[in-house]
Amino acid sequence: MRRYALSALWLSFAGVPGLLAAQGFGIYEQGTCAMGRAGTGVAAPCPDGSALFFNPAGLAGLKGGHATIGVTLINVDGGFTDDILQRTSDLNDPLIALPQVYVSYAATPKLGIGVGLFAPYGLQTEWPLSFDGRFAGYKNIIRSVYIQPTVAYQVTPWLSLGAGLDIVRGSVELNQRLDLAEAPVPATILPPPPGAPPYLFGQFGIAPGTDFANAHLEASKTTVTAHWGGIIKINDNLSIGGRYLMHAKFDYSGTGTFTQVPTGLVVPADIILPSAPPDTIHAGTPVDALLQGLGIFQNTLTTQTVTTTITNPEQLVFGIAYKAGSQWTLFGDYQFTRWGKRFSVVKINFANPLLNRVLYESYRNTNGFRVAAEWVKNAKWTLRGGYLYHQGAAPPETVTPLLPEGNRNEFTGGFTVALAPHFTADVALQYIKQNDRRGRTREPIFNQVPTTGLNTGVYNFHAELFGLSLSYAF
Numbered sequence: 030m031r032r033y034a035l036s037a038l039w040l041s042f043a044g045v046p047g048l049l050a051a052q053g054f055g056i057y058e059q060g061t062c063a064m065g066r067a068g069t070g071v072a073a074p075c076p077d078g079s080a081l082f083f084n085p086a087g088l089a090g091l092k093g094g095h096a097t098i099g100v101t102l103i104n105v106d107g108g109f110t111d112d113i114l115q116r117t118s119d120l121n122d123p124l125i126a127l128p129q130v131y132v133s134y135a136a137t138p139k140l141g142i143g144v145g146l147f148a149p150y151g152l153q154t155e156w157p158l159s160f161d162g163r164f165a166g167y168k169n170i171i172r173s174v175y176i177q178p179t180v181a182y183q184v185t186p187w188l189s190l191g192a193g194l195d196i197v198r199g200s201v202e203l204n205q206r207l208d209l210a211e212a213p214v215p216a217t218i219l220p221p222p223p224g225a226p227p228y229l230f231g232q233f234g235i236a237p238g239t240d241f242a243n244a245h246l247e248a249s250k251t252t253v254t255a256h257w258g259g260i261i262k263i264n265d266n267l268s269i270g271g272r273y274l275m276h277a278k279f280d281y282s283g284t285g286t287f288t289q290v291p292t293g294l295v296v297p298a299d300i301i302l303p304s305a306p307p308d309t310i311h312a313g314t315p316v317d318a319l320l321q322g323l324g325i326f327q328n329t330l331t332t333q334t335v336t337t338t339i340t341n342p343e344q345l346v347f348g349i350a351y352k353a354g355s356q357w358t359l360f361g362d363y364q365f366t367r368w369g370k371r372f373s374v375v376k377i378n379f380a381n382p383l384l385n386r387v388l389y390e391s392y393r394n395t396n397g398f399r400v401a402a403e404w405v406k407n408a409k410w411t412l413r414g415g416y417l418y419h420q421g422a423a424p425p426e427t428v429t430p431l432l433p434e435g436n437r438n439e440f441t442g443g444f445t446v447a448l449a450p451h452f453t454a455d456v457a458l459q460y461i462k463q464n465d466r467r468g469r470t471r472e473p474i475f476n477q478v479p480t481t482g483l484n485t486g487v488y489n490f491h492a493e494l495f496g497l498s499l500s501y502a503f
Contacts, residue, residue, distance in 0.1 A: 055149060055150055055344070055366060056127060056148060056149055056150065056151055057149070057364075058101045058127065058459065058494060058496060059079060059082040059083070059101075059129050059147045059148075059149060060075060060077065060079030060082065060083065060097070060099065060129060060131070060455075060496075060498065061099045061101070061443065061455035061456065061457045061496035061497060061498035062075035062077055062079060062413075062443070062445060062455045062457070062498070063075050063079055063083055064101065064441060064443060064457040064459060064494070064496045065401075065413040065414065065415070065441055065442060065443020065444065065455070065456075065457035065458075065496075066360055066399075066401035066403060066413050066414075066415050066441070066443075067399045067400065067401045067414075067415025067416055067417040067439065067440075067441045067459075068083075068362065068399050068415075068417060068441075069348060069350075069360035069361065069362045069399045069400065069401040069415060070083050070084070070087075070348065070350070070360060070362070071083055071084045071258065071270040071271060071272050071346045071347065071348035071362055072084075072260060072268045072269050072270035072348040072349050072350035072360070072362075073087075073260075073268055073270070073350035073358065073360070074087030076091060076095065077095055077097045077131065077453075077455070077498070077500045078095040078096065078097045078131030078132060078133040078143055078145065078500070079097065079129070079131055079145075080133070080181075080191075081131050081133065081143050081144070081145030081147075081177055081179050081193065082129075082131075082145060082147050082149070082177075082256075083272070084191065084258040084259075084260060084270050084271075084272045084346075085179045085180075085181055085191030085192055085193050085256060085257060085258045085272065086181050086189040086190050086191035086257075086258045086259050086260045086270065086272075087181070087189070087191065087258075087260065087270075088133050088135075088141030088142070088143050088179060088180075088181035088191055089139060089140070089141045089181035089182055089183040089189035089190070089191060089260075090135075090138075090139070090141070090183050090189060091133060091135050091141050092135055093134070093135055093502055093503060094132070094133065094134040094135070094502070094503045095131070095132070095133050095134075095500060095501070095502055095503075096131070096132045096500065096501050096503070097129070097130070097131045097132075097498055097499070097500040097501075098128075098129070098130050098498065098499055099128070099129045099130075099455070099496065099497060099498025099499070100126050100127065100128050100129070100496070100497060100498070101126070101127040101129070101494055101495070101496045102124055102125070102126055102127075102494065102495045102496075103124070103125040103126075103127065103492055103493075103494050104124055104125075104492060104493045104494075104495075105120060105122040105125070105490070105492045106119075106120065106490070106491055106492065107119070107120045107433070107463075107488065107489055107490035107491065108120060108488070108489055109160065109162060109430070109433070109468075109470065109486050109487070109488050109489075110486050110487050110489070111161070111470075111485055111486040112485055112486050112487075113485075118156065118157060118159065118160035118161075118162070119157070120154065120155065120156060121155040121156060121157055122153060122154060122155050123153075123155070125153055127148055127151075128146070128148075129145070129146065129147045129498070130145065130146040130147075131143065131144075131145045131146075132144055132145075133179075138183075139182055139183040140180070140181070140182055140183075141180070141181040141182075141191070142178075142179065142180050142181075143178075143179050144176070144177065144178045144179065145175075145176075145177045145179065145193075146174065146175070146176050146177075147174075147175055147177075148172060148173060148174050148175065149173070149175060149274070149341075149344075150171075150173040150277075150341045151170075151171055151172045151173055152169065152170070152171050152431070152432050153169070153170045153171075154166070154168075154169050154430065154431060154432060155167065155168045155169075156168075156430055158206070158240075160430070160470070161238065161470045161471070161485075162429070162430030162470040162471075163205065163206040163240075163430075164205065164206055164207070164208050164211075164238075164470070164471055164472075165205065165429050165430050165431065165469075165470060165471055165472050166203060166204065166205045166429075166430055166431050167204055167205065167206065167430070168202075168203075168204040169202075169203045169204065169431050170200075170201070170202040170203070171199075171200070171201050171203075172198075172199065172200050172201075173197055173198070173199045173277065173279075173341055174197065174198045174199075175195045175196070175197050176195070176196045176197075176198075177193040177194065177195045177196075177256060178193060178194055179191060179192065179193035179256075180192065180193070186262070187261060187262045187263070188259065188260070188261055188262075189259065189260045189262075190257070190258075190259045191257060191258055191259070192255065192256065192257035192258075193255065193256045193257070194253065194255055194256075195253065195254045195255060195256055195274075195275075195277070196251065196253055197251065197252050197253065197254060197277045197279075197341075198249070198250075198251050199249065199250050199251070199252065199277070199279040199281070199339075199341075200247075200248070200249040200250075201246065201247065201248050201249070201281065201283070201339075202245075202246070202247050203245070203246040204243065204244065204245050204246075205243070205244045206240045206242070206243055206244075206290065207240070207241055207242040207243070207244060207287075208237065208238060208239060208240065208241075209230050209231075209235050209239040209240070209241035209292060209316075210229065210230055210231035210235040210236060210237045210238070210239050211229060211230075211231060211237070212229065212230050212241070213226075213227035213228070213229060213230075214227055214228040214229065214230055214232075214233075215227070218300075219300075233297075234297055235294070239292055239294070240290045240292070241289070241290055241292050241316075241317075241320065242287050242288065242289055242290055243287070243288045243289075243290055244285055244286070244287055245285070245286045245287075245288070246283055246284070246285045246286075246335070247283050247284065248281040248282060248283025248284075248335075249281070249283070250279040250280060250281050250282070252277050252278060252279055252280075254274075254275040254276065254277040255275045256272070256273070256274045256275065257272065257273055258270065258271060258272030258273065259271055259272075265352070266351060266352040266353075267349070267350070267351050267352075268349070268350050269347070269348065269349050269350075270347070270348050270349075270350075271345070271346065271347045271348070272344075272345075272346050273343065273344070273345050273346075274343060274344040275343050276340050276341060276342055276343045276367070276371055277340065277341040278338065278340045278341075279338065279339050279340070279341075280336070280338050281336060281337050281338065281339060282334070282335075282336045283334075283335060283336075284332050284333070284334055284335070285332065285333050285334075285335050286331075286332050287331045287332070287333070289317065289320065289321070291317050292316050292317055293317070294315070294316040294317075295312075295313050295314060295315055295316060296310055296311065296312055296313065296314040296315075296316060296319065297312060298312045299311055299312050333379055333380060334379065334380040335377060335378070335379050335380075336377075336378045337375060337376065337377050337378065338375075338376070339372075339375070340371040340372065341371070342366050342367045342368050342370075342371040342372065343366070343367045343371075344364060344365070344366050344367075345364070345365045345366075345367075346362055346363065346364045346365075347362070347363050348360065348361060348362035348363070348399075349361050349362075355405075356404055356405045356406070357402065357403070357404055357405075358402070358403045358405075359400075359401075359402050359403075360399070360400065360401040360402070360403070360415070361398075361399065361400050361401075362397075362398075362399040362400075363396070363397070363398055363399075364396070364397035364398075364399070364419070365394065365395075365396060365397075366394065366395045366397070366422070367394055368392035368393060368394055368395060368422040369392060369393055369394040371392070372390050372392040372422070373389070373390060373391055373392060374387060374388070374389055374390070375387070375388040375390060376388075388472070389427075389478045389479060390423070390427050391424050391426070391427060392422040392423060392424070392427070393420075393422055393423075393424060394422075395419060395420040395421070395422050396419065396420055397417060397418065397419030397420070398417065398418050398419070399415060399416070399417040400415060400416055400417075401413060401414065401415030401416075401441070402414060402415070408447065409446060409447045410444060410445070410446055410447075411444060411445040412443075412444045413442070413443050413444065413445075414440075414441060414442040414443070415440075415441045415442075416438075416439070416440055416441070417438075417439045417441070418436070418437065418438050418439070419436070419437055419439075420436050421434040421435040421436050421437070421463075421466070422434065423435075425467065425468075425481050425484065426469075426479045426480050426481045426483065426484070427479055428466050428467065428468030428469065428484070428488060429468060429469060429470075429472070430470060433466055433468050433488035433490060434463070434466070434490075435463050435464045435465070435466035435488075435490070436463070436464045437461055437462065437463045437464070438461075438462050439459060439460065439461045439462070440459070440460050441457060441458065441459045441460075442457065442458050443455065443456055443457030443458065443496070444456055451501055451502045451503065452499070452500070452501055452502075453499075453500045453502075454497070454498070454499055454500075455496070455497070455498045455499075455500070456495075456496065456497055457494075457495070457496035457497075458493075458494065458495060458496075459493070459494035459495075459496070460491070460492075460493055460494075461490075461491055461492040461493075461494070462491050463489070463490040463491060465487050465488065465489050466487065466488050466490075467481075467484045467486070467487055467488075468484055468486070468487075468488050469483040469484045469485060470485055470486070471483065471485075
């Protein structure tokens with residue numbers, strides 16, 4: 030009974046639930062041409078097949094076929110500065126590569142078909158193990174890969190409609206350290222007074238920040254959603270468009286693996302256990318051996334099945350495109366992302382229901398604004414640039430190491446160059462400047478609602494992106 034109680038309490042306190050409360054992160058850089066335009070183009074998508082993502086209706090009216098393969102490279106810089114020591118811990122994120130593949134074909138002058146592969150949601154954050162935020166998560170990867178077959182039709186000379194079915198593969202890989210000072214002492218070892226919460230190891234001399242275990246989670250799920258859009262051509266110079274990407278719900282099922290981390294500590298004094306007959310844990314007993322003896326790390330490894338549901342939110346985008354002469358086109362887009370309903374409360378369910386947890390993320394809906402201009406210099410060169418601003422979804426009380434997001438200003442530029450009669454290349458650069466944001470490094474315990482009182486410092490973040498794609502028209 031004592032062995033089971035400590036194992037259960039340890040697992041319930043473990044970090045898998047906190048890790049599953051992944052910050053929402055939208056990735057809009059799904060085509061190099063559109064990236065140079067700051068993501069605008071819902072009213073006039075680029076003619077490289079990326080309309081599959083930016084507006085499925087853009088496939089209608091295209092001539093011939095187009096095949097595009099591209100990659101967006103993301104270099105992230107950021108860190109956390111704590112309030113007390115003013116010590117900064119920097120992110121260790123590697124260079125991240127996001128691929129995109131689009132193939133489209135004009136089956137008739139009015140009917141366009143195609144298929145695309147892209148990843149509009151995901152995150153990757155890595156922190157050093159010296160960072161206090163390791164107890165909320167130090168290496169976290171979430172991916173959502175969309176495969177979208179699409180059909181579009183030009184209903185009239187001024188109206189085009191398109192829709193696609195998205196097959197989405199979601200996966201998570203999350204890692205976290207566990208702090209022995211914050212772990213409850215099992216009541217079978219040291220019962221608290223009636224009605225009182227359990228004692229914590231920190232109340233008996235265990236220093237805060239004492240790693241005693243590592244938690245690792247892997248899970249995956251495939252789901253299906255949809256995407257559609259429309260474009261209205263007001264006249265030869267002006268068009269408006271809109272698109273809607275539905276939410277994607279993932280009912281994840283995976284395993285949490287817990288591995289012991291040596292503490293090097295010893296029991297400072299004899300502990301008499303209230304058993305029959307009484308048992309004693311003697312002073313000088315290694316804490317690591319004690320945890321092993323209690324059965325927490327049987328064969329140095331413990332595994333617990335865990336399930337949860339995470340939902341990628343829907344996107345609604347409206348835009349306008351205006352040809353200001355034969356060479357210039359101006360673009361403006363507005364984006365609404367519905368985080369509020371989709372990422373508010375995360376319920377974590379273990380195989381043993383006594384270990385279930387509830388996390389309160391309270392994400393808010395976000396708005397984004399994009400403007401851009403494009404200049405067709407000649408038949409070989411097209412230049413473009415843009416600016417965008419969008420809000421962070423996390424409220425002040427849920428800014429965590431998983432993704433310390435905030436409001437962002439972003440600047441883009443790029444060009445298309447014709448390499449051969451049917452072969453073009455696109456290049457784009459983007460700089461992301463996020464406003465500094467106060468946040469926390471730890472999760473609250475016992476299913477508590479987080480407050481800004483948990484915030485202990487300031488996160489800073491910026492990133493540089495490079496996009497490259499090659500397109501062939503046939």
